[in-house]
Every structure is written in structure tokens, then in C-alpha cells.
Amino acid sequence: MSTDTAELVLPPALEAARAEAREQGLAYAGGVSPQAAWELVRQGHAVLVDVRSAEERKFVGHVPESLHVPWATGTALTRNPRFVRELEARLAKDGGKEAVALLLCRSGKRSVLAAEAATAAGFTQAYNVLEGFEGEIDAHGQRGHGDGWRFQGLPWVQD
Numbered sequence: 001m002s003t004d005t006a007e008l009v010l011p012p013a014l015e016a017a018r019a020e021a022r023e024q025g026l027a028y029a030g031g032v033s034p035q036a037a038w039e040l041v042r043q044g045h046a047v048l049v050d051v052r053s054a055e056e057r058k059f060v061g062h063v064p065e066s067l068h069v070p071w072a073t074g075t076a077l078t079r080n081p082r083f084v085r086e087l088e089a090r091l092a093k094d095g096g097k098e099a100v101a102l103l104l105c106r107s108g109k110r111s112v113l114a115a116e117a118a119t120a121a122g123f124t125q126a127y128n129v130l131e132g133f134e135g136e137i138d139a140h141g142q143r144g145h146g147d148g149w150r151f152q153g154l155p156w157v158q159d
Helices: 012-024 034-042 054-060 083-090 110-120
Strands: 030-032 047-050 101-104 126-129
Touching (some): 012 030, 101 110
Parallel strands (some): 101 126
16 A cells, blocks of 8 residues: 555545545545445555444454454443544554545444544545445334445454
8 A cells, every 4th residue: 555645546436535525525535335445445455444332343243354443432432532543553554644544433424523533633545434334224223224334245243
């Protein structure tokens, strides 16, 4: 993964995400679908960072080999005040603040907040994984029946 943003040629999915983010005035690099995220990770163009709590990863499942940097912790989801420092430390070998980081949460909402915080702290390639790991709540009050990483049939494991 190249870390020189001046020479960085982004894959089409990231170029499209950045263009859409500029159009929408987003405060982070943009959003990518779960399928695009998996392809980017699989090809070595990006690092997947799970920002859910440790409890969510353990009991709901997680993407193999994803990094874990919780945006919030515990069952009360208390904001992690060390999120940016932990993210930088975990991404150090992948380019630090220049790494292409795809942030994944349950539904794609907390990962937006995490991407905004990362960008404000100087990360140049912080993207949100749209739909999240479990997807949106449906009419029956359940997740995972219409969208999300798991619904799309992408790799995941459960403890």
C-alpha cells in the first residue's frame, strides 16, 4: 500500500467514494459498500478496522484479520477517549495516518463518527463501510435481513 498521497492512485471504488464525499460535503474520505470494502482488503489496497465494542465482536461476530479499535466500549457504549491514538498505533505498519482505513461498525453510523474523528486528527484516507456489519433494523426490529456485511455473504467468524 503506497503511503505517499501525492502519488497515490486510488482504486475506482475509493475515487468514487471521495468524489461523492466532496459532493455531499462529508468530513471524511467517503463511504464504500461492504462488497467494495472486502475487495479492497482482499487486494491489499486497504485495512479493515472494526470500531465496534469488544462485546459486539465476540458475541455477534467479526471479519477475520480485521483490526479492532473500539469507537466506544462496554455495553453502555462509552466513547473511547483514546480512539485516535489507538487507531494510529494499529495502522502504524500500514502507513499510519496515510493508510487507507475502512471503518466498520454495526450499521454504518458509529463508523461515520469514527471516520470524522480520524479525519479531524489528520488521517487522510478514513472511509466508512456503508451498511455496517449487521445492517439497518428492519420493520420487525431485526438486523441482518436486508443489508450489511453478513447479509452480503462476506467472510466473518464468531467466537
